[in-house]
Each structure stands twice: as C-alpha cells, then as structure tokens.
Amino acid sequence: MDKQKQQQAYENYVKQKTPVHNLPLNMAKAFVTGGAVCLLGQCILNFCKSQGLDKDISGGWTSILLILLSVLLTGFNIYPGIAKWGGAGALVPITGFANSVASPAIEYQKEGQVMGIGCKIFTIAGPVILYGIFTSWVLGLGYWILKISNIL
Amino acid sequence: MDYINAFWVGGLICALVQILLDRTKLMPGRIMVLLVCTGAVLGALKIYQPFQDFAGAGASVPLAGFGNLLWKGVKEAVDKEGFIGIFLGGFKASAAGISAALVFGYLAALIFSPKMKK
Amino acid sequence: MNHQNCIKGAQSIEFEEAPYLISSAAVAGKKEGEGPLGKMFDMVGEDDLFGADTWEEAESTMQKEACLLALGKAHISQTQVRYLFGGDLLRQGIATSIGVEELEIPMFGLYGACSTSGEALALASMNVAAGYGEYMLAVTSSHFGSAEKEFRFPLSYANQRPLSAHWTVTGSGAFLVGTRRSHVRITGVTIGKIVDYGLKDSQNMGACMAPAACDTIIRNLEDFGRAPEDYNRIVTGDLGYVGQSILFDLVIGKGYDIKKNHMDCGMTIFDQETQDTHAGGSGCGCAATTLSAYILPKIERGEWKRVLFVPTGALMSTVSFNEGASVPGIAHAIVLEHC
Structure with missing residues (x-):
C-alpha cells in the first residue's frame, strides 16, 4: 500500500516535471488539417454527385480517392510530416486509417510477403476493423431482436 | 455552404480528438478504435445520420463516419435479409474503404521502400 | 591473486x-x-x-x-x-x-x-x-x-x-x-541494481531511468568516499531534459548536488533547438558514441582528470508494456581517469 502511494507520488511529480505540447495551438493545427481533409472529401463528393452518381457510390469514391492520396503521401514519406504538424487532424480522417495500413506494409516488406506485409499490414488497422465490425454486429443483433419482437 | 460545414465540423472533431492525444496516454491505435465504435453507437442511436446530413464529408470522412457506415450497412442488411444480415452488412458497407486501403497499401509496399523519419 | x-x-x-x-x-x-x-x-x-x-x-x-x-x-x-x-x-x-x-x-x-x-x-x-x-x-x-x-x-x-x-x-x-598503456584508465566501476518507481510511460524514459541513475551515482560516491566535485564531469547516458531535471531533484533529496558538473549524452549529441529531437537522444549508441567522440578525447588531453560515466537503461519490452508492467531502470557507473 505504501509502495503504491510512493509510486503515485512519483507519477504526479513526473507529470509536473514533464513538458507537454501547447494544447490550444495543437488543437488549432488539428482543426485546420482535419478540416482541410474533410473539405477535400466534400469536393470529391460533390463532384461525384454532379456526375450523376448516387449518394452511396459518391461516398465510396470519396473514400477510395482519399485513401489513394494518403497511401501515396505515405509512400513518399510526406504523410508523417503532415501528421507531425497536424496531429489528430491527420489521424482521425479516413486518410489516417489508410496511413495505418500502408505504413506497416511498407516498413515490414523486408520480412516477407506473408509474415511481413501480410501480417503486419493489420497491426494498427486490424483492431479498427475488428472492433468496428464487432460493435456493429452487436448493435445489429440488438436491432434484429427489437425488430422481431415488434418493438421497432 | 456544405464546403464550410464540412471544414468546420471535420476540423472540430479532429481538434477534440487532439485533446485525447495530448492529455491522455491513449495510443493513436486506441483512439482510432474508439472513434469507429463511437460512430457505430451514435449511428444506432440515430444521432450520427442527421449530423452527417448536415456536415457532409465533415462527418463521413472522420473515422466515426466509418463506424456509422458499418452500422448503416448492418441495419439495411437486417431489414432486407433478416438475421443473416447482421453478418453481411458491416463488411458490405465498408468494402470500398477496406479494400482500397488494403490494395493500395499492398501496392505501396511493392513500390516504396522504408524511409527514415525526418 | x-x-x-x-x-x-x-x-x-x-x-x-x-x-x-x-x-x-x-x-x-x-x-x-x-x-x-x-x-x-x-x-x-x-x-x-x-x-x-x-x-x-x-x-x-x-x-x-x-x-x-x-x-x-x-x-x-x-x-x-x-x-x-x-x-x-x-x-x-x-x-x-x-x-x-x-x-x-x-x-x-x-x-x-x-x-x-x-x-x-x-x-x-x-x-x-x-x-x-x-x-x-x-x-x-x-x-x-x-x-x-x-x-x-x-x-x-x-x-x-x-x-x-x-x-x-x-x-x-x-x-x-x-593492459597496454594509454592516457585513459578505468579505475573503478559501480554496478547498478534495478530501480523501479512504478512509472509505466515508455514515452518518458528519462523519468523512468532517473531514479536508477541517482541510485548508482550516490552508491558510487559513497562506495568510493568521494564528493561530486571529485569528478570533473558526471556523465549520464540518455536521461534527456526531463530526466536531468528529475535527477537533480532526486540527488538533492539524498544530500548531494551534481548540477555544476553534470552532463548528459542524450542532450549533447543533438541540438534541441534545430534538430527537433524533443527530450534528447537515447539508445545503446547514444552514450557509446558520445563517450568515444566527445568525452574520451577530453580525458586523453587531460582537460578532464576524472569522469564518472553513467549510462542509463530503461528495461522495457513491448510485451511487458502491453501487459501494463512498469518500466524498470538501471544504470552502471564507470570511473575514467586521465593518466
């Protein structure tokens, strides 16, 4: 118990000693970066719609093109620089997801097609897909139960 | 107008997540998981779709929009196919995003070599 | 013998x-x-x-x-x-x-x-x-x-x-x-023990290692009956800016002051202003290259007569980190003297 208290005291002391990023500034940068990515997405979306595509297909094209762009920027080592400046602005949009797929694939290529690229491509994106699918599955199950019991 | 809404809503989501990134010890991977799950739950609560109708890409491009998409896919599939739809909908709706990321990511691994961080 | x-x-x-x-x-x-x-x-x-x-x-x-x-x-x-x-x-x-x-x-x-x-x-x-x-x-x-x-x-x-x-x-x-003569001798060593203050933040290694550095430095001073001033420099490996300020506080808490003659390899090897390395350098190569390129020449020339070289290590693994274990620290001290 006493040891725990000591550890807690040290942790608090370290927290006080450790410099942190300027939060308002970082938030502003994230705002601009994330906003810009979403704005770009909106441009693609509107363009697709203007070409007569329906809403879902337009959304699909938006994702695909943003992902392609992000993968290219990752390959040319530009995306890390954007993320360093923009923080969450580069992490939160779908481009961040694409980066999390492409970066381990590129980094671990030397470990082979299967154990390298194949396994490691999911190191960061895998959990996102797993928990996304699982959450929607649970929600879907709930929806189905409510539906067959005529509540909905 | 939809351009302005996309910009400030998308930017705001990112700015809020920046707080998590800077002030908690949450790793980026966990934050991405959190966003997707939150999006799915908000979608099921019928909150995310009206929000997305307002903000357009400002709500669909962030990962929470991906969660909402998963939920939408499951719901539509359940409406159409019944129980089996719970298993069909999620991947169907997210197919474009996941396939694009995997295919492009794999191609990138064939083309590009690892580089030092600047 | x-x-x-x-x-x-x-x-x-x-x-x-x-x-x-x-x-x-x-x-x-x-x-x-x-x-x-x-x-x-x-x-x-x-x-x-x-x-x-x-x-x-x-x-x-x-x-x-x-x-x-x-x-x-x-x-x-x-x-x-x-x-x-x-x-x-x-x-x-x-x-x-x-x-x-x-x-x-x-x-x-x-x-x-x-x-x-x-x-x-x-x-x-x-x-x-x-x-x-x-x-x-x-x-x-x-x-x-x-x-x-x-x-x-x-x-x-x-x-x-x-x-x-x-x-x-x-x-x-x-x-x-x-055994062949040169201008630098290793006159003594102090082997450190593992010191763990329970910190779990692998992105703050300076704070994880500072207690170990403090422990080994104090141990060295007491074992040899020396004061900090008996060393021209007390050189830690890679505590960085955060770790250094914590080390100063910890050492003062034990009744010693090393502020005047402390140096850290992680802070020396990079320019914090222009190289954007944040807390400083780290890694097995940090203390080793700095010792070889910067510290030893000074001792050879006699600029520094006696130096305490204390590389510090954060003993974590990705598995222990994911399992929520704390990051234990260790430090060893080498006494280097001009001759």
Whole structure:
C-alpha cells in the first residue's frame, strides 16, 4: 500500500516535471488539417454527385480517392510530416486509417510477403476493423431482436 | 455552404480528438478504435445520420463516419435479409474503404521502400 | 591473486591494476552527423543504411565498422582480442550477433537497454584487471529505424511524438580495453541494481531511468568516499531534459548536488533547438558514441582528470508494456581517469 502511494507520488511529480505540447495551438493545427481533409472529401463528393452518381457510390469514391492520396503521401514519406504538424487532424480522417495500413506494409516488406506485409499490414488497422465490425454486429443483433419482437 | 460545414465540423472533431492525444496516454491505435465504435453507437442511436446530413464529408470522412457506415450497412442488411444480415452488412458497407486501403497499401509496399523519419 | 581489497562498499570495484582504455571508435548516422558532435565521429553514414538492405543489417554494419576502427587505431588485430562484450536494443541482441560474427572473437552478448555500454565496459575492464586476457573489446549500437520498429511504430506512421520522447541515436561505439598503456584508465566501476518507481510511460524514459541513475551515482560516491566535485564531469547516458531535471531533484533529496558538473549524452549529441529531437537522444549508441567522440578525447588531453560515466537503461519490452508492467531502470557507473 505504501509502495503504491510512493509510486503515485512519483507519477504526479513526473507529470509536473514533464513538458507537454501547447494544447490550444495543437488543437488549432488539428482543426485546420482535419478540416482541410474533410473539405477535400466534400469536393470529391460533390463532384461525384454532379456526375450523376448516387449518394452511396459518391461516398465510396470519396473514400477510395482519399485513401489513394494518403497511401501515396505515405509512400513518399510526406504523410508523417503532415501528421507531425497536424496531429489528430491527420489521424482521425479516413486518410489516417489508410496511413495505418500502408505504413506497416511498407516498413515490414523486408520480412516477407506473408509474415511481413501480410501480417503486419493489420497491426494498427486490424483492431479498427475488428472492433468496428464487432460493435456493429452487436448493435445489429440488438436491432434484429427489437425488430422481431415488434418493438421497432 | 456544405464546403464550410464540412471544414468546420471535420476540423472540430479532429481538434477534440487532439485533446485525447495530448492529455491522455491513449495510443493513436486506441483512439482510432474508439472513434469507429463511437460512430457505430451514435449511428444506432440515430444521432450520427442527421449530423452527417448536415456536415457532409465533415462527418463521413472522420473515422466515426466509418463506424456509422458499418452500422448503416448492418441495419439495411437486417431489414432486407433478416438475421443473416447482421453478418453481411458491416463488411458490405465498408468494402470500398477496406479494400482500397488494403490494395493500395499492398501496392505501396511493392513500390516504396522504408524511409527514415525526418 | 587476491582481489579482496578491490571490493569497495556495496556495489563497487576499485581496480588495483587499473586497465587502460586503449582506443575507441564511433560510427554514427546522418542526423547525428548533422548534430553538434558531427565532426568528431570517426565515420558518419550518408543515408542510415550503411550500404545494407534493412535497418537491422545497417546496425550490424555499424557495429562491425566501429570494432574494426577501434582495433585499427590501436594497431591490434582481432585475433589478439580475448573476449568481446557487446549488445544492442533488438530482440535477442541480433544486431550484435550478426555484426561481430565476422570478427570471430569469443563473445558475450549483453542486454542492458541503453546502459549496455556501461555493462560492456565494466565486464571488459573486470576481465582485464582479473588477468583473463590482455585485450577485451566492448561494443554497443542502436539504430533509429530498427528501434522504432521494435518498440514503437513503422517509420512512416502518422504519430505525434510527445515532448518527453527520446530520439534513438543511430550509431555504434567500440572500445578496446587492455593492459597496454594509454592516457585513459578505468579505475573503478559501480554496478547498478534495478530501480523501479512504478512509472509505466515508455514515452518518458528519462523519468523512468532517473531514479536508477541517482541510485548508482550516490552508491558510487559513497562506495568510493568521494564528493561530486571529485569528478570533473558526471556523465549520464540518455536521461534527456526531463530526466536531468528529475535527477537533480532526486540527488538533492539524498544530500548531494551534481548540477555544476553534470552532463548528459542524450542532450549533447543533438541540438534541441534545430534538430527537433524533443527530450534528447537515447539508445545503446547514444552514450557509446558520445563517450568515444566527445568525452574520451577530453580525458586523453587531460582537460578532464576524472569522469564518472553513467549510462542509463530503461528495461522495457513491448510485451511487458502491453501487459501494463512498469518500466524498470538501471544504470552502471564507470570511473575514467586521465593518466
């Protein structure tokens, strides 16, 4: 118990000693970066719609093109620089997801097609897909139960 | 107008997540998981779709929009196919995003070599 | 031979016949070459790959080059070296195993995270002092690319590094210890124990290691009956800016003050203003290259008469980190004297 208290005291002391990023500034940068990515997405979306595509297909094209762009920027080592400046602005949009797929694939290529690229491509994106699918599955199950019991 | 809404809503989501990134010890991977799950739950609560109708890409491009998409896919599939739809909908709706990321990511691994961080 | 009177205090040794640090070499990466110590390294890589295909091979190449350079400077061939003590940050110490393979020197593979250079120097000098051989080689290395892959993220992953994060030094330092005269002697060592204040933040290694550094430094002062002023410099390995300020507080808490003569390799090797490395450099290569390129020349010239070299290590693994274990620290102290 006493040891725990000591550890807690040290942790608090370290927290006080450790410099942190300027939060308002970082938030502003994230705002601009994330906003810009979403704005770009909106441009693609509107363009697709203007070409007569329906809403879902337009959304699909938006994702695909943003992902392609992000993968290219990752390959040319530009995306890390954007993320360093923009923080969450580069992490939160779908481009961040694409980066999390492409970066381990590129980094671990030397470990082979299967154990390298194949396994490691999911190191960061895998959990996102797993928990996304699982959450929607649970929600879907709930929806189905409510539906067959005529509540909905 | 939809351009302005996309910009400030998308930017705001990112700015809020920046707080998590800077002030908690949450790793980026966990934050991405959190966003997707939150999006799915908000979608099921019928909150995310009206929000997305307002903000357009400002709500669909962030990962929470991906969660909402998963939920939408499951719901539509359940409406159409019944129980089996719970298993069909999620991947169907997210197919474009996941396939694009995997295919492009794999191609990138064939083309590009690892580089030092600047 | 009776070594009884060599044993000092609880954790230290003071050599009767102090071994000499005959020669050393430092090989460093591009970013390190652009830093304040850039011109002092024996070899600076153009692209951090050192002609190899992967970061891991590059690290091994650096180790081999560092060993050959150190041997060359002393005009000693590898067959004359009795034992080699080497280590790195990678799993199973693979960078060392592959790096020193061609040298065909009987070897001990070590792991002490960033403190490995201290561990290697201590063991090498103990072996020489004990008369187990005329020449021993100590070598350590780290590489930013291989370390990021091992402990953190792929290099092109979009993460923002916190201000307390360290930048792993791409570099390798090799040291030839032996009985032949030179201008630097290893007169004593203090072997550190593991000190863990329960911190779990692997992105704040300075704070994880500072308690261990404090413990070893105080132990050294007490075992040898010295005051901080008896050393021209007390040099820690890679505490960085955060760790240094914590170390000062901890040491003052024990009744000593080392502010005036403390120096940290992690803070010396990079320019914080222009190189954006945040808390400073780290890794097995950080303390080793700084010792070889910057500290030893000063001792050789007699600018500094006595230096306490204290590399520090954060002993974490990705598994223990994911399982929520704390990050234990360790530090070893080497007493270096001009002669």
